[in-house]
Amino acid sequence: MALITGLFTFLYHLPQIYKWLLKPYYVVSFLMTVAFVLVRKAPGLCEHLASDREDGNSCDFDWREMEILMFLSAIVMMKNRRAITLEQHVGNLFLFSKVANVILFFRLDIRLGILYLALCVAFVMTCKPPLYMGPEYIKYFSDKTIDDELQRDSRVTWIVEFYANWSSDCQSFASIFADLSLKYNCTGLRFGKVDIGRYGDVSQRYKVSTSPLAKQLPSVLLFQGGREVMRRPMVDNKGRAVSWTFNDENIIREFNLNELFEKSKKLNKSRGLKEEQQNEQTPESKKDQ
Template sequence: MSLKKDLMLLRKPYYLVNILLSLTYVISKRIPMVCHMLGQAECELDSRETEILFFLMIVIMIRTRKAGSVTMINYLSSSFVYTKVTNLILWFYADIRMVCGLLLPEPTYQGPEKVIYLRGATSLQEEFQRDIKVTWLVAFYTAWNPACVTFAPIFSQLSVEFALDNFKFGKVDVGRHPDAAAKYHICDASTSKQLPTLILFKEGKEVDRRPYADNKGKLVKFLFSIDNVKAAFDLNNVYQNCRTDLAKKKDKKQLKQE
């Protein structure tokens, strides 16, 4: 089922164009007809181009593994960040018209969700004060981080499955609201390993987060898959407890009305 969804997503222009650009540079340098159209005297990769492409392969392999890319779409989304930069350099010298394809934005998640978008730490505190009994699962993210983009549909799916009146899902863009990053000790730098960060709040207080730092202050790596998030935050039990509390609240309200 996941493979079928990935194949459907591959039909979008963003993926088609970037896959094409990732492959065509090498192919075009080896096909005489295309090579001559680009004004190249010799139809082969020179030593500098070979070094750049080889280095790109190493970077993609290392970075995507660190990001926890486990599906085809996740892997491609993470690798496009690096292939875009490399292709931008290579195609700029070969044919500047090909650079335009690199500007296509990555498609965003269009499915259902029950997520509340919060405007910084102040907005989140206001929600806590509005009803202290509400449990919150909040994702702190940035729009430019590949891992955050990959996690977005997962978080939306979780919100649809578990959201209740007293169990809410929120998101805070720490790129736009750095005050939230400062308050909850989240590094929002381009090299940060804390993006995304997922925090569970009960009665307005943090009770758990991923990723977290161990006793030595070292960040413990976390793979943001649906199953891992469910297990790490015990979402099934949190959901059942919140549902039970909600039912008790309704029963008490009915007794008062009677």
């Protein structure tokens, strides 16, 4: 039953997935993922390739190549157990497939290995994953606006994501954070983002490291009264982030979003009543004068 449900879900979202996968980044990534299979199976080319098969058929995988491909499948399955979004699943497949392709090409022919490795380097430097462009209620800060905005109104609670565009984890989390902003954003509870890959001084002021070794990206911080109350992931004494899964359930539970939202709605109502009282009192005061 679960398999049937998953199949129908995939078919329902197929138009969106199809449109998403047609973006240049994913098209090129797919071609690089299947590059070794195409070379090994290409008529007119595979006949000239080396092979360890006993039957001498160079157009089919030998036992070592099958071993590498099966090991790749196991690694991708293990990594995808912690993946949350479709982008993370596909990203893991692309990443480890390229690593396997490098090994396979170098084993086949060192010249092909060098060529494929050069293509991978060129791809990383010139082609970036597409950024999330969906609906959201998020205010984007710069290094000059973040401090003033957080301290502008002490009654407003801010949930701010510190991110960098080059981080694949930040790109995968973008749609989740956007969905949360659509659900919980109100006058007393606001959502914000700041690109600390671009504004390095903000990274230093709020002590969020952009080093890949620190694994602090993305970081989500809760501010109340202009002061940081909590953050996820937490950071240990060595400056490394404590392992934490960035999904909507964890964000809602850890930051008590449901409770914060209810309190913020009460704040909205109280503000509305005060404004009505002020509007009613203003004409009377004019008459008295």
